[in-house]
Structures are given as structure tokens and as C-alpha cells.
Amino acid sequence: MTKQIYLDYNASTPIAHEALEAMRPFLTQHYGNPSSPHWAGIPAKDAVERARTQVAALLDCDPTEVVFTSGGSESNNHALKGVFFAHREHGDHIITTAVEHPATLAPGRFLERLGAKVTILPVDRFGRVDPDDVRRAISSRTILISVMHANNEVGTIQPIAEIAAIAHEAGVLCHTDAAQSVGKIPTRVDTLGVDLLSLAGHKLYAPKGIGALYIRKGTCIEPFIHGAGHESGRRAGTENVLLAVALGAACEVAAGWIDAPQIKDLRDRFWDQLQETFGPKVSLNGHPTQRLSNTLNINFTGRTGAEILGRMPQVAASTGSACHAGSVTLSPVLAAMGVPVREGMGAIRFSLGRATTWKELDEVISCLRHLSL
Ligand SMILES: Cc1ncc(COP(=O)(O)O)c(C=O)c1O
Structure with missing residues (x-):
């Protein structure tokens, strides 16, 4: 498996x-x-x-x-x-x-x-x-x-x-x-x-x-x-x-673990790689700097987050808020931020933690690549 x-x-x-x-x-x-x-x-x-x-x-x-x-x-x-x-x-x-x-x-x-x-x-x-x-x-x-x-x-x-x-x-x-x-x-x-x-x-x-x-x-x-x-x-x-x-x-x-640099570095490297791979098809939700250093919420424009996560079931991440996982409507948070529906429907929140490794993030990038988004 x-x-x-x-x-x-x-x-x-x-x-x-x-x-x-x-x-x-x-x-x-x-x-x-x-x-x-x-x-x-x-x-x-x-x-x-x-x-x-x-x-x-x-x-x-x-x-x-x-x-x-x-x-x-x-x-x-x-x-x-x-x-x-x-x-x-x-x-x-x-x-x-x-x-x-x-x-x-x-x-x-x-x-x-x-x-x-x-x-x-x-x-x-x-x-x-x-x-x-x-x-x-x-x-x-x-x-x-x-x-x-x-x-x-x-x-x-x-x-x-x-x-x-x-x-x-x-x-x-x-x-x-x-x-x-x-x-x-x-x-x-x-x-x-x-x-x-x-x-x-x-x-x-x-x-x-x-x-x-x-x-x-x-x-x-x-x-x-x-x-x-x-x-x-x-x-x-x-x-x-x-x-x-x-x-x-x-x-x-x-x-x-407050402001743990290792988690922020992994998150930033992950985001850099995603941008390199998907170019303008991905965009960031949330403040570029005034943001939790473990959190990366991104839109895959034109797709739905649930569809993407459904195609890589080994990856536990969240579309919108985890408390309403499974929902395909724009989350109230993204709606309040004025994220366009076509972008926000494809939102996935990746939130990293103490055990996250680069190998895992690299694996996620490979999976996403194989989905031909
Ligand atoms: C910002 C925020 N407030 C409150 C809660 C609710 O916390 P609990 O699940 O412990 O009731 C959560 C949990 O998702 C949360 O993220």
C-alpha cells in the first residue's frame, strides 16, 4: 500500500x-x-x-x-x-x-x-x-x-x-x-x-x-x-x-516549537515547487507573510479540491475547513475574502506538522503531477 x-x-x-x-x-x-x-x-x-x-x-x-x-x-x-x-x-x-x-x-x-x-x-x-x-x-x-x-x-x-x-x-x-x-x-x-x-x-x-x-x-x-x-x-x-x-x-x-523554522522552510519549499510545477494554475489563499508558518491553502483553478483529494486518497489534507470536509461549496472564509468561485472551489489546505518530511511533500507533488491538473 x-x-x-x-x-x-x-x-x-x-x-x-x-x-x-x-x-x-x-x-x-x-x-x-x-x-x-x-x-x-x-x-x-x-x-x-x-x-x-x-x-x-x-x-x-x-x-x-x-x-x-x-x-x-x-x-x-x-x-x-x-x-x-x-x-x-x-x-x-x-x-x-x-x-x-x-x-x-x-x-x-x-x-x-x-x-x-x-x-x-x-x-x-x-x-x-x-x-x-x-x-x-x-x-x-x-x-x-x-x-x-x-x-x-x-x-x-x-x-x-x-x-x-x-x-x-x-x-x-x-x-x-x-x-x-x-x-x-x-x-x-x-x-x-x-x-x-x-x-x-x-x-x-x-x-x-x-x-x-x-x-x-x-x-x-x-x-x-x-x-x-x-x-x-x-x-x-x-x-x-x-x-x-x-x-x-x-x-x-x-x-x-514556536515559530519552528523547519516547518516554515518545508512549507515554503513546497509552495515554491508547486508554483514551478503548475505555474498560474495555482494561487495562494491567505496573507503572504502574516500567516501561520505551517499552513498552505492553495487554489487549483478550475478544479474542485474534493476531486483532487479524492484522486490521491493516501494524502490527508482538507478542502476548506476540516470541520466541513467533503463540502464542495466555497467555504465561508474564502467567500469572505472575495476569492473568485472558479479559484476557491479548487482550494486545498495543506497543514504541516512536527513529523512532516520533505520526502512526503515531494511525494504529494508527484501525485499532483500525475493527475495532469
Ligand atoms: C479556530 C478554531 N476554533 C475553534 C475550534 C474548535 O475546537 P474544538 O474542536 O476543540 O472544539 C477549531 C477546530 O477546528 C478551530 O480551528
């Missing part, structure tokens, strides 16, 4: 060896409840707190500002709904963008049913939001600005620090969905200036089903799950010790 090639790291990553090893004792020995103050509970509690410290180190925040969640979707839901429910007396207006993940846009639509007003800002052809558009959209009713740090489909990085500064000038909270950026580029919360930040474990070599929400000290936000006082009263439910320790270990490892 032809070797399988994985180029879908923005959809999900394998579990880092260190994360796997960190979990092992919690599958067998340490089964206690972290809330129990006895010999069985204490190691579990210590492990959760150590993991919280490891996550906080990557975000450069205080461990008490990290709340474990079930992943990126929950973190975004908590940010939007939690702020709306805590601030609805003073305001009801939320600002976000057209290129957000459904995990932000759908809670926004849900809140509209409860009376929220949601402004969805446009982006330019590279997928960037204009901070002046953010400034103009703010009103006396605005309570939250939610702009993703880096886009999952095209990798474009948003000017979050500038947007957060604009938000704070107006006394508005700022949230960023950093599911795609944590572990790939610096995501220090003070540099970004955000009040809330979402991360998803399975995008940074931790297992699926774990994530975190950074909540800046003093931020007024309603808990997402009501119940007992877990997570300092911000999210009820016995902590998922197993996955929390994995996330902590993954965050520690990720610190060594």
Missing part, C-alpha cells in the same frame, strides 16, 4: 509522546477525585494544578487565570455566552468577524435569539480585519470584541494587539480564539492584550476533548457550567485529570 501522508495538522494533531507518558499513571494508579482531600485525591489535585501551571507558562499568565474546558468550541462558547450573561444589563452588542470558526459564529447567532446584536466585520482579500473597522463598529452598547488570532483555513494572523487596545480604550472586553495559534506562534496574553483566550488541546499535540479558556483576573464572566465549585467556580464538573495532565505536558513541549 502507498504510504499514508498526513498534512492536516490544523484539523488535529497526533498526541505528543510526552503527553501520552504524562497520562499513563492517571489511567491506572491515580484514580482519586481531585476534590477529595485524602491520599487518593491529593495526587490528582496536584497533577491538575501542575498542568494549569504548564498551560499558564505557555500563555504567560497566572495559573489561576486558566480554566480547563472540553476544547476550543467550549472555550469560545464560554467567552461569548459568559460575557453576554454577565454584562447584558449594560450592553448587548458583540463584534466579531466573517472568518471566525463556527464555534464563535454559532454562539453569536444563538445570543441574537436572546436579544444580542452581533456585528460581523468583513476582511480584506488576505483575510485580515481592519482595526479601524473594529473602532467604527464600537457603540455604547458594545460588551465584547471576539476576533480569532489565526485562521484555521488560510492561516492569516489578525492584528490582535491593536484590536485589543482599541477595545480597552472603549472599555470593551476582548476575546481571541487562539485554537490555531497556541503552540505555533507566540500567544502571550499580555503581548496580545486580550481578556479572554481560547485554546484547543488537539491542535497542539494533546488529545481531543480538552482545552482551556484564559480569563484575565477581574474579568466579569458567568460560569459556563453551573454546579459545584470546580475551577474556582468558573466551570462545574470533576476535572478531567487525565486530559488536563496531557494538555499541560503538550504545552510544555509546544514552547520549543
Whole structure:
């Protein structure tokens, strides 16, 4: 069988060896409840707190500002709904963008049913939001600005620090969905200036089903799950010790992979070769420089991405967003960027990771050549 090639790291990553090893004792020995103050509970509690410290180190925040969640979707839901429910007396207006993940846009639509007003800002052809558009959209009713740090489909990085500064000038909270950026580029919360930040474990070599929400000290936000006082009263439910320790270990490892030049070099060489091979039949989606260094989203003009990937089934990549894989309509992100339909229908997102080799990328180029595109 032809070797399988994985180029879908923005959809999900394998579990880092260190994360796997960190979990092992919690599958067998340490089964206690972290809330129990006895010999069985204490190691579990210590492990959760150590993991919280490891996550906080990557975000450069205080461990008490990290709340474990079930992943990126929950973190975004908590940010939007939690702020709306805590601030609805003073305001009801939320600002976000057209290129957000459904995990932000759908809670926004849900809140509209409860009376929220949601402004969805446009982006330019590279997928960037204009901070002046953010400034103009703010009103006396605005309570939250939610702009993703880096886009999952095209990798474009948003000017979050500038947007957060604009938000704070107006006394508005700022949230960023950093599911795609944590572990790939610096995501220090003070540099970004955000009040809330979402991360998803399975995008940074931790297992699926774990994530975190950074909540800046003093931020007024309603808990997402009501119940007992877990997570300092911000999210009820016995902590998922197993996955929390994995996330902590993954965050520690990720610190060594920020702006990894080896991944960027491979990605750039891959793109150079594709251009050399296919000339004007290929074009790039996303910002040429302000872009995640592992992400290459390209259009094969006049073709459909699904058809191309269908003809090389050993290659795992994505057409548009992985969350809607299989769809042949232009993705909302590409549509918002104004990518012409004839080009964008042929979009394929190749996202590279730690295990990607040049041999694999070369193999993909050969496969594509054989398809006579
Ligand atoms: C930018 C972004 N936000 C949120 C999510 C949702 O994360 P999760 O799958 O952990 O719920 C994803 C996952 O695709 C994503 O790429």
C-alpha cells in the first residue's frame, strides 16, 4: 500500500509522546477525585494544578487565570455566552468577524435569539480585519470584541494587539480564539492584550476533548457550567485529570516549537515547487507573510479540491475547513475574502506538522503531477 501522508495538522494533531507518558499513571494508579482531600485525591489535585501551571507558562499568565474546558468550541462558547450573561444589563452588542470558526459564529447567532446584536466585520482579500473597522463598529452598547488570532483555513494572523487596545480604550472586553495559534506562534496574553483566550488541546499535540479558556483576573464572566465549585467556580464538573495532565505536558513541549523554522522552510519549499510545477494554475489563499508558518491553502483553478483529494486518497489534507470536509461549496472564509468561485472551489489546505518530511511533500507533488491538473 502507498504510504499514508498526513498534512492536516490544523484539523488535529497526533498526541505528543510526552503527553501520552504524562497520562499513563492517571489511567491506572491515580484514580482519586481531585476534590477529595485524602491520599487518593491529593495526587490528582496536584497533577491538575501542575498542568494549569504548564498551560499558564505557555500563555504567560497566572495559573489561576486558566480554566480547563472540553476544547476550543467550549472555550469560545464560554467567552461569548459568559460575557453576554454577565454584562447584558449594560450592553448587548458583540463584534466579531466573517472568518471566525463556527464555534464563535454559532454562539453569536444563538445570543441574537436572546436579544444580542452581533456585528460581523468583513476582511480584506488576505483575510485580515481592519482595526479601524473594529473602532467604527464600537457603540455604547458594545460588551465584547471576539476576533480569532489565526485562521484555521488560510492561516492569516489578525492584528490582535491593536484590536485589543482599541477595545480597552472603549472599555470593551476582548476575546481571541487562539485554537490555531497556541503552540505555533507566540500567544502571550499580555503581548496580545486580550481578556479572554481560547485554546484547543488537539491542535497542539494533546488529545481531543480538552482545552482551556484564559480569563484575565477581574474579568466579569458567568460560569459556563453551573454546579459545584470546580475551577474556582468558573466551570462545574470533576476535572478531567487525565486530559488536563496531557494538555499541560503538550504545552510544555509546544514552547520549543514556536515559530519552528523547519516547518516554515518545508512549507515554503513546497509552495515554491508547486508554483514551478503548475505555474498560474495555482494561487495562494491567505496573507503572504502574516500567516501561520505551517499552513498552505492553495487554489487549483478550475478544479474542485474534493476531486483532487479524492484522486490521491493516501494524502490527508482538507478542502476548506476540516470541520466541513467533503463540502464542495466555497467555504465561508474564502467567500469572505472575495476569492473568485472558479479559484476557491479548487482550494486545498495543506497543514504541516512536527513529523512532516520533505520526502512526503515531494511525494504529494508527484501525485499532483500525475493527475495532469
Ligand atoms: C479556530 C478554531 N476554533 C475553534 C475550534 C474548535 O475546537 P474544538 O474542536 O476543540 O472544539 C477549531 C477546530 O477546528 C478551530 O480551528
